[in-house]
Amino acid sequence: MTVSSPPRVVPVRLNRTALHPRPVRYRALVRLSLRRHRGTLAATAVASALLTVWVLRTAHDVIRVRAERAATSCAEFPYLDRCDATVRDVSDALQAVQHAQFALVVVPALVAALLGAPLLAQEYERRTHRLLWTQSVPRQRWLTGQLLVLGGTSVAVGIVAAVLGGRLRAVTSPTLTHDSSAFSALPYNSFGPVLATATVLAFAIGVLAGELTRRTVPAMVCALAGYTGVLTLLTWLRRFLQPTLTRFPPHGYDLAPDDWLLRDGVVTPDGRRLSYAQCGPTGCPEGSRVFDVYHSASQLWPTQWTQAALTVPLIALALLTVHRSISRRLL
Structure with a gap:
């Protein structure tokens, strides 16, 4: 008659990589x-x-x-x-x-x-x-x-x-x-x-x-x-990304090829700015001068x-x- 040996406890080392996969x-x-x-x-x-x-x-x-x-x-x-x-x-x-x-x-x-x-x-x-x-x-x-x-x-x-x-x-x-x-x-x-x-x-x-x-x-x-x-x-x-420029040329439509004209018209002697359409059939007031509001060609790349x-x-x-x-x- 053989006597069975008591069970042995074998420690198992857990792989942390398996528990927490990369x-x-x-x-x-x-x-x-x-x-x-x-x-x-x-x-x-x-x-x-x-x-x-x-x-x-x-x-x-x-x-x-x-x-x-x-x-x-x-x-x-x-x-x-x-x-x-x-x-x-x-x-x-x-x-x-x-x-x-x-x-x-x-x-x-x-x-x-x-x-x-x-x-x-x-x-x-x-x-x-x-x-x-x-x-x-x-x-x-x-x-x-x-x-x-x-x-x-x-x-x-x-x-x-x-x-x-x-x-x-x-x-x-x-x-x-x-x-x-x-x-x-x-x-x-x-x-x-x-x-x-x-x-x-x-x-x-x-x-x-x-x-x-x-x-x-x-x-x-x-x-x-x-x-x-x-x-x-x-x-x-x-x-609106760059500041606008204003010039007062001797006559209108005198910008460089790559300049961007935003608004133009005349400035009356009392300081009012009028578009050409606002001058009416009688023409612009005496002593008015032309103005252009625009973006210059040098502002193209900054814009x-x-x-x-x-x-x-x-x-x-x-x-x-x-x-x-x-x-x-x-x-």
Whole structure:
């Protein structure tokens, strides 16, 4: 008869790594996001390349037209018969520039609708967010990994578009467009830091629209409407971003090509400022002098950088709202 030995207690050392797993690194999340969005990224790269070729070709045509006009002296005497073809070439070149600038202005809207809005809206529609958000990766960390890829893509697209728009402005203003100002809505929103930050803002608005609507098509519509509203507000606001200047020329409409005329009229001898329409059919009072209220061409880049600085908090606010909404949303 054998006597069983008493049970022995064997201590087990617990692995703290198993109890508290390390968070997934952002490098892995970025690689995952690159694989998931490789089709969108490839299409964006192709579209950006085509846009670059188009804009650079347009700028090259403008340079060629400028050289031909200078060689034939048609810049000083555009009404000569031999300058008809050159004048038509200049008109066609300027029209092509306007089309390219309009395409650059549309770039942020496309980023909002095609990159920003589907980011979360598609996950909600396909119900894949239930799987993604019940894994070991926290929701905010997963969203950050997505934003690093698609948000970084929007930053790159905005920078490329801003550089291309700056190239168009450099070859056209003020050599060919004597009666146009860079403060006008079309050229102003098509180059520089304004376009770069507007592209990132459009992406952030699209992500926010996808989080709020949870449907892809409504998110696209809301993103386009929201970005259009913000762009309209910022375009109106730009006249207040720099102090206005006032001059009293011997006659009106005597500003530099890139100056932006805000208001003009006459100053009466008693100090009142009247517009030309207020002078009436009898003309302006005797002894009145002309005045111009305007922004000078030297204020263009400070205005651009000021508007860009105002756009950055809007981007941060939109993305912060998305993060807080995701953390509080139930599956």
